[in-house]
Amino acid sequence: MTDATVITREDQGEADFGDYFALLKPRVMSLVIFTALVGLLVAPVPVHPVVGLSAILFIAIGAGASGALNMWWDADIDAVMQRTASRPVPSGKVEPGEALAIGLALSVMAVVMLALAANILAAALLAFTIFFYAVVYSMWLKRWTPQNIVIGGAAGAFPPMIGWVAATGSVSLESMLMFALIFAWTPPHFWALALFMKSDYHKARVPMLTVTHGRRVTRNHILGYTLALVPVSLGLALTSIGGPVYLTAALLLNAWFLASVIAVWRRDEPSAKADSYKVEKTAFRVSLYYLFLHFGALLADATLGWAGW
């Protein structure tokens, strides 16, 4: 390597470890870790702490790997969107080929290690999740249909099911309802975001519902999907993992989220613009609490069960 080469690399902004870590989408990974951990802990089969820790780690690495593959594929979209322009690939810190190699290597490692640490079914579900997010969502749905968020949301819904399967070795009604909870929650969550980030998606030519069908239709869809979400949330209370804490939390959180979504639905564009999408931003924030507290309540009921209550 010559001095000239070194200077060229420096000008491109040679990446440090944090830039490579950012490829794994740490914020998304934290949600994956939390929901997978809850899925694993509420399962009726006790798991050795080392096996449980390993399973969660490999699920998280698998999710991170699919994030790296998504960043490799979507670098052109990320570059024009203000929210994502500083990501490692569009900012030039990490080469696209490096992102691809890291994504593929970590995917294989995470799936093989999860099979060894937990079981084959959990590993197969993780492999399918990575495939679904990187190929079905990123390469196919995202640029093709405004239903991208609806179908692609399945990728984010798998982690609690994988955690459950890592503990029990099989898929059950409880794990399917945890999947359905995140699956039905994803569209209103992302469409609320899209309402106040429209110009970004428009610039990137991503067919978000706001771009293809307008904001009135998006507001209607947000309400529709939230209404579909309510029975899933309450249904989970009737299963073996539901309890008094979960039932109380589900009732309160559904009332809170519905109220904020109805406020979004009743608004028109001029009034939303007038206060810089305050109500839409509130609904987006409430949606985050909604999911986090639902899974927190499941964990609280499991903890009460261990304590013998």
Place this chain on the structure above:
Amino acid sequence: MVMAIRAEHELHRRRFSRNAGVGLALLGFVVLVFALSVVKISRHGPVEGFDHTPRHSLTEPGQ
């Protein structure tokens, strides 16, 4: 005479960060695989050796 380069450049800091990060991640992975192996093996009771040692299940009553 060869003079050692002492100046620490920003580039060196980033490279060190990368190398240290990868090193720590690999070390963590080795520790985790070792711990997993210990848990998985010890879960199935005493390991039976078949190379010139008597099997527990044959020598110990109740096995």
